[in-house]
Amino acid sequence: MIEIRRDTFWAIPFAYSLLMYVLATIALLVFLYGFYRRFRLWRSGRKVNIQWADVKANASYFVDMAIKQQKIKRDRLYGFMHRFTSYGFVILFIGTCLVVVDYDLGIPILQGSFYLVYEAVLDVFGVLFLIGLFIAMIVRARRTRNRLKHGWADQLFLWLFAAIGIGGYLLEGIRIAETGISYGHWSIVGYGVSKLLQGVPAFGVAWYPVWWISHAILAFGLIAVIPYTKLFHMLLAPINLLFQPVKRTGKISLPYNLEELTEEKRFTVAGVQGVKHISDFTSWQLLSTDACTECGRCDSLCPANLSGKPLAPRSIVTKIRDYMVPDRKITSFITPEELQSCTTCGACVEACPVSINHIDLILSMRRGLIQERIIEQEAEHALMKLDEQYNVWGKAWSERDQWSRGLDIPLLENDKGNDDKKGA
Ligand code: SF4
Numbered sequence: 001m002i003e004i005r006r007d008t009f010w011a012i013p014f015a016y017s018l019l020m021y022v023l024a025t026i027a028l029l030v031f032l033y034g035f036y037r038r039f040r041l042w043r044s045g046r047k048v049n050i051q052w053a054d055v056k057a058n059a060s061y062f063v064d065m066a067i068k069q070q071k072i073k074r075d076r077l078y079g080f081m082h083r084f085t086s087y088g089f090v091i092l093f094i095g096t097c098l099v100v101v102d103y104d105l106g107i108p109i110l111q112g113s114f115y116l117v118y119e120a121v122l123d124v125f126g127v128l129f130l131i132g133l134f135i136a137m138i139v140r141a142r143r144t145r146n147r148l149k150h151g152w153a154d155q156l157f158l159w160l161f162a163a164i165g166i167g168g169y170l171l172e173g174i175r176i177a178e179t180g181i182s183y184g185h186w187s188i189v190g191y192g193v194s195k196l197l198q199g200v201p202a203f204g205v206a207w208y209p210v211w212w213i214s215h216a217i218l219a220f221g222l223i224a225v226i227p228y229t230k231l232f233h234m235l236l237a238p239i240n241l242l243f244q245p246v247k248r249t250g251k252i253s254l255p256y257n258l259e260e261l262t263e264e265k266r267f268t269v270a271g272v273q274g275v276k277h278i279s280d281f282t283s284w285q286l287l288s289t290d291a292c293t294e295c296g297r298c299d300s301l302c303p304a305n306l307s308g309k310p311l312a313p314r315s316i317v318t319k320i321r322d323y324m325v326p327d328r329k330i331t332s333f334i335t336p337e338e339l340q341s342c343t344t345c346g347a348c349v350e351a352c353p354v355s356i357n358h359i360d361l362i363l364s365m366r367r368g369l370i371q372e373r374i375i376e377q378e379a380e381h382a383l384m385k386l387d388e389q390y391n392v393w394g395k396a397w398s399e400r401d402q403w404s405r406g407l408d409i410p411l412l413e414n415d416k417g418n419d420d421k422k423g424a
């Protein structure tokens with residue numbers, strides 16, 4: 001009876017396998033250092049404890065956004081692209097973890113019929129992964145989405161991920177062709193590749209270790225750079241969706257109770273808690289900016305941006321992310337005009353697939369401007385009049401009904417019990 005199991009280090013000399021472990025360790029350390037660097041910056045913000053009630057409330061939203069990807073699939077083609085690449089990536093990642101469990105932890109799971117299904121599933125999801133990447137490459141090359149940025153790094157990452165996917169099939173094909181294993185056809189794609197590669201010297205057993213270590217270098221290299229690039233969103237978007245304090249579109253959070261302050265007549269600028277420096281943001285607000293995918297959905301719907309005002313919500317988010325140093329003053333990299341151009345309409349929050357709350361960020365910084373008395377003169381006058389006369393025009397109480405004089409409008413003051421509505 002044939003033994004069905006994974007031969008992880010087939011045809012790999014000891015020196016190559018040792019090199020692979022060294023590379024894996026370096027990649028992990030670089031990754032952890034990058035993560036720690038950002039973690040320290042998030043921690044420099046104001047502390048907000050995780051509210052488990054929020055996590056519970058976020059759970060179904062998380063399923064809709066991270067798993068069903070409902071916001072992303074509003075753009076049909078890009079929706080397919082993102083689901084193919086993300087589902088493919090997650091399944092291939094789980095597959096790699098199972099290899100670690102099987103070989104490195106010595107728990108033999110990749111054998112028998114489970115191993116055959118494992119091979120088939122990974123091959124199918126690998127194809128989806130590659131299809132998704134090729135859609136993204138074509139869309140970016142043809143520039144059919146104006147909202148996307150077209151930096152060289154975006155294309156490079158797509159090509160590197162594709163090289164890892166194709167490399168995996170190549171290795172599988174060589175292994176099946178050289179060993180002639182009877183269950184090779186379970187690796188649906190790898191089996192086809194083995195037929196194509198048969199007899200090609202560059203894809204024989206002699207070159208196999210070279211292809212194998214190149215594949216490992218690419219994969220570990222990409223893992224290492226995750227916390228230093230926008231790929232970080234792969235990790236932080238799900239965290240942000242699940243753990244972010246619940247603040248859905250339309251709900252504006254205040255760092256004070258406006259009613260209480262007004263009743264107690266102690267509503268002064270000194271009582272406002274705004275963001276003047278990076279460290280005035282909460283830790284969650286800072287973390288959320290690292291989850292940005294730079295997809296530009298927020299910019300493409302922002303009325304201020306579309307009408308030529310000096311505001312682009314994506315750049316507000318990415319500037320906070322890129323200038324994240326605790327003592328850095330907000331006004332050193334974001335202008336008051338940008339912040340004052342926001343209408344708080346909420347279109348950006350509604351569009352954002354990773355649940356970044358632009359309004360919350362912008363209003364926090366606007367409060368900081370007020371604390372520093374950086375405020376448009378017209379707005380300052382309106383606020384002062386509101387404070388003194390309870391209306392933005394500064395009309396005296398005695399003049400409030402002036403507009404109705406001479407008109408046949410009954411006065412509520414004559415109506416008993418409605419004194420408080422006088423002049424309404
Ligand atoms: S809330 Fe502000 S930043 Fe967001 S879309 Fe509306 S105007 Fe633009």
Ligand code: SF4
Binds near residue numbers: 296
């Ligand atoms: S803030 Fe959200 S919508 Fe805007 S670019 Fe980043 S991920 Fe996209």
